Amino acid sequence: MTVVGFDFGTTNSLVSVVHNDRVHDLLDDDDMPTPSVVRYQGNRTIVGREAREALDALGLGIHGDFVRSPKNYLGLESITVGGVDLSPIDVAHHVIDHVKHRALEDNPAHARFLGGITEAVATIPVNMDGHGRRALRDAYTKAGIRVVQFVHEPFAALYGHARPLHGTDFIQRYNRKNVLVVDWGGGTLDLTLCLVQDGRVLQRQSSGTHELGGDVFDETFRNHILLEEGVQAGDLDPERRRQLRNRCELQKIKLSTANTATVYIPNFHGPGQPLSYQMTREVFESITKPLIDQAIRDIGNLLIAAGLNESQIALCLVTGGMSRMPAIAARLREYLSAHRVQVSNNSATLIAQGAAWIAHDRKQLQLAKDIEVQLARGRYHRVVKAGTEIPFEGQELPGQPQEFFCADPRDGVAKFELCATARPGGRPQLSDQRYPLGNLNLDVDSKARPFIERLTLTAALDCDGILHLKASSDHFHRHEFESIHNLEFAISLGPAEQTGDAEGDNGPPANSVEETAIGQVVVRSNIAAPDEKYRRLDYSLIPGDLLYATNRMYFTRGVADRATELQEEERLYYQHCAVCGRVSNHPDCHCGSGPNSREVS
Numbered sequence: 001m002t003v004v005g006f007d008f009g010t011t012n013s014l015v016s017v018v019h020n021d022r023v024h025d026l027l028d029d030d031d032m033p034t035p036s037v038v039r040y041q042g043n044r045t046i047v048g049r050e051a052r053e054a055l056d057a058l059g060l061g062i063h064g065d066f067v068r069s070p071k072n073y074l075g076l077e078s079i080t081v082g083g084v085d086l087s088p089i090d091v092a093h094h095v096i097d098h099v100k101h102r103a104l105e106d107n108p109a110h111a112r113f114l115g116g117i118t119e120a121v122a123t124i125p126v127n128m129d130g131h132g133r134r135a136l137r138d139a140y141t142k143a144g145i146r147v148v149q150f151v152h153e154p155f156a157a158l159y160g161h162a163r164p165l166h167g168t169d170f171i172q173r174y175n176r177k178n179v180l181v182v183d184w185g186g187g188t189l190d191l192t193l194c195l196v197q198d199g200r201v202l203q204r205q206s207s208g209t210h211e212l213g214g215d216v217f218d219e220t221f222r223n224h225i226l227l228e229e230g231v232q233a234g235d236l237d238p239e240r241r242r243q244l245r246n247r248c249e250l251q252k253i254k255l256s257t258a259n260t261a262t263v264y265i266p267n268f269h270g271p272g273q274p275l276s277y278q279m280t281r282e283v284f285e286s287i288t289k290p291l292i293d294q295a296i297r298d299i300g301n302l303l304i305a306a307g308l309n310e311s312q313i314a315l316c317l318v319t320g321g322m323s324r325m326p327a328i329a330a331r332l333r334e335y336l337s338a339h340r341v342q343v344s345n346n347s348a349t350l351i352a353q354g355a356a357w358i359a360h361d362r363k364q365l366q367l368a369k370d371i372e373v374q375l376a377r378g379r380y381h382r383v384v385k386a387g388t389e390i391p392f393e394g395q396e397l398p399g400q401p402q403e404f405f406c407a408d409p410r411d412g413v414a415k416f417e418l419c420a421t422a423r424p425g426g427r428p429q430l431s432d433q434r435y436p437l438g439n440l441n442l443d444v445d446s447k448a449r450p451f452i453e454r455l456t457l458t459a460a461l462d463c464d465g466i467l468h469l470k471a472s473s474d475h476f477h478r479h480e481f482e483s484i485h486n487l488e489f490a491i492s493l494g495p496a497e498q499t500g501d502a503e504g505d506n507g508p509p510a511n512s513v514e515e516t517a518i519g520q521v522v523v524r525s526n527i528a529a530p531d532e533k534y535r536r537l538d539y540s541l542i543p544g545d546l547l548y549a550t551n552r553m554y555f556t557r558g559v560a561d562r563a564t565e566l567q568e569e570e571r572l573y574y575q576h577c578a579v580c581g582r583v584s585n586h587p588d589c590h591c592g593s594g595p596n597s598r599e600v601s
Contacts, residue, residue: 002113003148005156005355006120008096008136009036010069010187010213011321015103016352017114018360023164024110025349026103033348034099038091040065040082047098067091069187072210074139075131092139100143119146121359123153123351126190127208130485133464137393148392149365150465151358153351154181154192155489157319158201160354161344162493163361171199171493177314178204180299182332183351184322186214189295191302195424196493202368202424203488205306212295214252214322217288221248224287225263225277240268244275255281256324285327292331299335307422307433310336319344319351358491365390368424368490371437371467373457373527374417376407376541379430381529383418383459384467386426390489391463399460399468405451407528407541412446414455414527415439416471418484437487440471440480448475449550450542455527465489544570 004026005016012033015026028034028049035052038045046054051066065082073079073088081091104111122140124133133150140147151159158181162170174196183190189212193204222245226233233241243265251261259281268275303309316336322328323343333341344350371384383402391397406414418437421428428434444453454474461467467484528541539547539554544567547554554563555571563571576582579591 002115003119003121003359004114004117005123005352005357005359006096006099006117006140006145007033007123007153007156007352007355008071008092008099009033009123009351010071010125010185011215012036012186012348013095013099014349014352015099015117015120016349016356017110018356019110019113023160023353023356024107025352026107026110028102028106034095034102036069036071036095038067038070038094040067040084040086045094047094048102070095071125071132071136072187074135075129089135089139089142092136093142096139096145097143100145117145119148119359121156121355122147122150123156123355124150125188125208126152126154126192126206127188128485130464130466130483133466133485137464146393147463148359149390149463151355151365152190152192152203152206152489153185154183154190154206154319155194155201155203155491156352156354156358157181157183157344157350158192158194158317158354159358159363159491159493160350160352160356161317161319162201163354163357166493171196174314178308178312180302180313180316180336182299182316182318182323183320184212184214184295184318184328185320186322188213189298189322191299193302193306193308197425200490200492202490204308204368204422204424205302206486206488207298207302209298212291212298214249214320216291217322217325218245218249218252220288220291221252221279221284224283225275225279228277229275240265243268251279252284253324255279255284256326281326288327292328295328296331296335305422305435313340316341317344318342319347321348323347363491364392365465365489365491367461368488369420370426370428371459371484371487372419372421372428372434373404373529374419375528379541380419380428380434383457383469384461386424387490388461390461390465393463395463397461399458399470401456401458402529404455404457404527404529405537406444406448406453406455407450408543408546409444409446409448409450409453410546412444414442414444414471414473416442416457416469416527418469418482420488424488424490437467437484438469438482440469440482442471442473442480443476443478444473445475450546451528451537451539540564540567542567544568544572545575547571548575 002017007014013036014033017024034048037051038047039051039054067081070088070091074092076088078085079088100117137147158179176197179194179196181192188208188210190208192206195202195204247263247265251263254261261279263277265275313336316332318332329343367384367386367388370382370386372380373383375381417439419434420437422433422435456472458470459467465487467487469482471480528537530537544563547563547567548571553559577589577591580589582589
């Protein structure tokens with residue numbers, strides 16, 4: 001059975017498939033993707049174009065008996081539609097099932113070699129969390145489709161762009177260079193920064209937002225007209241608001257190729273009083289400029305998080321419905337320079353095509369970066385290595401428990417700080433910039449000596465691309481759990497003969513360790529891992545005052561494993577005054593050992 005690429009989009013949905021080494025889009029009779037809209041009318045469930053034409057929608061959301069963009073509600077327990085509580089999984093299932101059947105019915109030639117649509121590589125926004133992914137998988141299952149694996153939408157777009165170019169100089173031209181994918185659709189703006197390396201694509205950073213999608217531009221268009229017409233939005237009945245918003249969307253699309261567009265609605269102001277408003281491209285670009293400026297700031301923040309600047313982007317691939325807006329392409333070319341920005345010619349279908357190529361090539365996603373836990377004294381220990389494959393549905397990759405000890409149990413909490421490097425690839429340097437992924441706080445015995453209580457941390461990846469962590473304490477037999485979904489992935493580009501090894505590439509080291517801002521409060525990790533070779537524990541990880549209290553031998557002159565200079569400093573800093581009993585440097589200590597004492601000559 002052929003595995004298809006399925007793009008269940010915020011605005012439209014589409015199935016693509018690769019046959020005879022060519023990608024085919026299974027469009028409807030009008031050669032268009034299917035609108036992601038559902039209408040519940042009595043006992044009828046109307047989906048797709050018929051529902052979209054009836055909706056004449058306000059925008060994203062639930063309107064009466066309509067649901068537009070049901071993907072946005074996945075992860076919620078229920079939504080109310082027409083006074084009835086419905087499961088978002090059921091609503092999403094109706095769209096997926098409709099797209100599946102229309103793809104086969106409207107494309108009989110492809111249906112013959114497909115035989116049916118039962119397996120798919122499914123695309124997801126970069127900011128869809130674990131609850132949303134599990135709910136989406138359930139919706140596909142109800143439609144009779146097994147999700148082989150999920151892939152981020154911008155990642156699929158880049159694969160769909162690069163895969164047909166296999167055999168050209170694309171891989172060589174961008175080898176070891178950075179590619180930015182801007183997926184600007186009707187519902188979301190998704191950004192993914194990737195590194196092309198020896199026939200592989202590795203994600204560096206990703207971000208996504210619903211606040212800059214195409215629907216927000218439509219709302220801005222509508223609000224401008226209401227302001228110009230002197231009409232308060234609250235004074236309009238739902239029908240007129242729907243009509244106006246829909247006309248704005250249509251004319252927004254027209255302004256991508258025309259200099260003017262007219263929004264006309266008969267009887268809008270009353271019988272015989274139509275609304276007729278001419279919008280110029282110049283005015284439209286002016287009122288939406290703050291949205292585009294915010295998107296450019298989001299790109300800048302993404303680059304800063306990755307430790308890069310705009311001059312280090314070799315290619316910016318722009319896709320999604322909003323990519324057709326001239327002002328967006330112009331602003332990106334101004335920011336990144338014109339020769340680096342490429343607007344996709346098939347932006348409406350590129351994501352589904354990329355998923356179809358991934359399915360055809362049987363590519364399995366891998367982790368792009370080491371997942372580490374921060375140890376005491378700013379050291380790091382790898383929990384999951386870069387290059388670990390994300391399991392397909394049905395595969396099991398059980399996590400292996402790893403042993404840790406608490407170097408400073410005095411506050412009764414062992415702190416597991418999970419992080420990843422900004423640079424993809426394995427074997428990161430200590431100086432590499434890192435960013436936090438999550439944390440686990442595990443209760444431990446506060447009266448135990450350092451390195452006495454054994455801790456275990458188990459990390460396992462599931463088929464949804466989510467990392468599940470379980471920390472356990474040996475003494476209290478307590479457990480803490482955490483799930484991390486904002487991971488970056490890697491994939492090889494097509495049937496390339498040479499593929500890089502993420503584990504073997506050290507890449508360029510970072511210039512410096514990221515510094516803590518003045519006044520910033522940080523959590524000091526207090527766990528330690530035994531030496532991998534000799535299974536010994538490093539006593540230099542214990543705070544000096546605690547080590548002195550538990551074993552003064554380390555502060556004796558001449559011993560082999562003498563306390564470090566930092567531990568000596570910590571011991572002296574926290575040592576109590578022999579006269580008043582206050583800690584060193586206490587402002588109320590006026591004794592001979594205190595900071596406010598006078599020197600005696």
